[in-house]
Amino acid sequence: MTMDDLIITVAADSHHSYPSNPLPADHTRLGLVDEYVAAVDAGAAVCHLHGAATFDPASASPRPDPGAWTDFTEAIRSRAPGVVIQNGLAGMTVESKRLLAEAQRPDMMSTMCGPHDTRFARDADVGEPIDLYAAGTQAQLEGLCTDPVIARIKLELECFTCGSYWIMQRLIDRRLLPGPRFATLFLGWEGGTWTPPTLEALLFMVRHLPSDTNWNLSVMDPATAWQLIPAAIALGGHVRVGWEDNPYLPDGRRARSNAELVETVVALADAMGRTIASPDAARRIIGISATV
């Protein structure tokens, strides 16, 4: 069976899941850019960015700083030419996403697809758990798919449970979500939209995936992440790693860098005979243009 090259996404700059993340929260600092560039050098083709944003209580959603975010993105692009820029913060409003997209021109954009109910309590010694909620309705996703600016950007569809597939299928049936689609399966993210980080759950999520959809795996659970990543590689899925999801290496040590986590995935893929996708190859698989 031929299999697409393995697309590795690096997600480094969130402080929600592990508040002990040593990266500066201030996106004008150069350390952040270095961290992403090193991960790309190690084999990542996609940079998942939380970027420069503050929480806006009025809209109960993150409000991006398009200027700072653009500078941050351009600094990465200049040192990692062709790398795929994927904006995170799926919970931003359509207006925020459009404003940011016009300034910063990302290749991909995370979007909710069904409810999101996550408890971040991974650094048990750092304060109270953080609970995040968002509705992620069909109507919201439809609003993104029909927005003239956002519809030109490839959506990363966040699938916390199989409920996401119902929403995707409705939009696919109405030709609002063209293929190839790109879905990230979130396993072991605690909260009311939890899917267990088990092989059984992974196989289930992959088996029921809508047609013509590339899938990518994110595991929040350090105890099982390295049990599931080899399975994703073997099954033809793609893999996301980084300090946002799990800062620990298979032996339990805290990774010194995000690149170290990417290197571990690369080594596993090499041993399994699966080629790593370059940024250009990743663009072909994901279905986005070669240049922005």
Place this chain on the structure above:
Amino acid sequence: MEDLVITAACDGGRTWPTVVGVAARRSGALLAEEAEALSAGAAVLRRPATSVPRDDHLDALVEHDFACLAPDAAHVRATELRPPLASVAVEPVDVRTSAGEERVATLRREHVLGTVRVLGDAGAAIVGETYTTGGAWTLDLLVREGVLPPPPRATIVLGKPGGTWSPPTIDALELRVRSLPPGTVWSVAVCDPDAAWRILPTAIAHGGHVRVGWEDNPYLPSGEVAGSNGELVALVADTARRLGRPLATPARARRILGCAEA
């Protein structure tokens, strides 16, 4: 294996308005439906917690559905109803009625914990209503935090349209059962007419309990709309007999579901 508890969810007026119709919600009509469901083999009757309390002299255990009610509202209703058994949504809800109407609820952690605590204090045994594997996580949290005495009870809803849909398949059933905290007493409700009658026998054979009725799926295996809830209950009862699983009486159901003595 425990005796099979059949829960009859007779009120389909909210979920299948285009099929069951509004007339079926009149309390006289519902009462007749419930009586027939009981004689067909149901032990539990499911009613909305917002319904008017009925002194109906039926020999049944009543499960009041508190759905997404906030702790304050749940407290008021629980004081009035003194429910032996209460179902509560334990994960976000994003569902559609047969008329395409959308019902979406984001449930904050303190909301779910508060409602379960209030109902537990009122003496109710709790049934967590789950649409995906997410509800299993909440049930585990409720047990860990001492809000819910173990073992938990859960309803596994499959195939309900919306953003909290789960495929109405055997592998989904297995994943959902295995995701629940150990020892959870579970029942299944399948809302997809094409799949419901394919799933229920497996649940019965594996020790699960069953919820049927117009609320979940008003269709018979033939594709025709069931003339009564009793018809749907009778089909489940017949399958149980063929699989050698006795039906629970209301008294037995109370013990299985951990309700206080009547």
